[in-house]
Amino acid sequence: MKIAVAGASGMIGGALVPALRDDGHEVLQLVRRTPRTADEHRWDPQHRRIDPAVLRDVDAVVNLAGVGVGDRRWSERHKQAVLTSRVDATATISEALADAATADGDRPRVLLNASAVGWYGDTGDRVVDESDPAGDDFLARVCVAWEGATAPAEAAGVRVTTLRTGLVLGRGGLLSRLLPIFKAGLGGRLGSGGQYVPWISQTDEIGAIGFLLDHPVPGPVNLCGPAPVTNTEFTAALGRVVHRPAVLAVPPPALWVVLGEFARVGVLAGQRAVPAKLEEAGFRFAHADVEAALRAAVARG
Numbered sequence: 661m662k663i664a665v666a667g668a669s670g671m672i673g674g675a676l677v678p679a680l681r682d683d684g685h686e687v688l689q690l691v692r693r694t695p696r697t698a699d700e701h702r703w704d705p706q707h708r709r710i711d712p713a714v715l716r717d718v719d720a721v722v723n724l725a726g727v728g729v730g731d732r733r734w735s736e737r738h739k740q741a742v743l744t745s746r747v748d749a750t751a752t753i754s755e756a757l758a759d760a761a762t763a764d765g766d767r768p769r770v771l772l773n774a775s776a777v778g779w780y781g782d783t784g785d786r787v788v789d790e791s792d793p794a795g796d797d798f799l800a801r802v803c804v805a806w807e808g809a810t811a812p813a814e815a816a817g818v819r820v821t822t823l824r825t826g827l828v829l830g831r832g833g834l835l836s837r838l839l840p841i842f843k844a845g846l847g848g849r850l851g852s853g854g855q856y857v858p859w860i861s862q863t864d865e866i867g868a869i870g871f872l873l874d875h876p877v878p879g880p881v882n883l884c885g886p887a888p889v890t891n892t893e894f895t896a897a898l899g900r901v902v903h904r905p906a907v908l909a910v911p912p913p914a915l916w917v918v919l920g921e922f923a924r925v926g927v928l929a930g931q932r933a934v935p936a937k938l939e940e941a942g943f944r945f946a947h948a949d950v951e952a953a954l955r956a957a958v959a960r961g
Contacts, residue, residue: 667724830862
């Protein structure tokens, strides 16, 4: 397949591009800077501009673009950037794919568009799958707008799959920030520890994306491991992996000081989300429990 990837410089994209090439796919990268190689093509999602020719002959697009949600303390400006970066990128790609489909309706096309389990809001200990409705906090509203921006492509006959991803355990991301703390013996639960963590190993995240390129599973798909755990269980497992105690606790007020509103909706809230559609389609997880996923992530550095 000929596949365009947006957001290739991120944690997931950086692992996805070589994996796709190893599988024999031709990969184009959409970049916002001046292209450095022949496989890079410039686009301007902020102003919703892309050369129509770039996507005209692709079979699939994997869109992972967006400002990092938890990279800094939330301000109104950062929240707006989180929203607009996702909606603008998705709308730009979706409209370009729709134009390509209109010009050449015989070529089947796929759009795998990033989303997040934040769609569901804080679900407590209730198990949720892809049939559950959206929540009503900020991240849920972002996901609704994000997924909604794929509408032009879907209306033009493109198979659209939205990837509601959980916490990816691999090189980079939140785990890279937690590891030094836990290795120093200072790790522990966040808040009450009762909130659920819908995790997935980086290996399975990349594997699931490759699987969904080939398997027609339209609509939302939860990309998370089959056994979500509470924050207390997650931190205990990480402590065991690094052979350090994980008995401390970070109180909610301290998280609020550091993270602002993100502490409430992104750390102290949780989703007991399960990958119902992924498992029904026949995907097999390399890491079916959180401790195995954490050991694999730590072993990778």
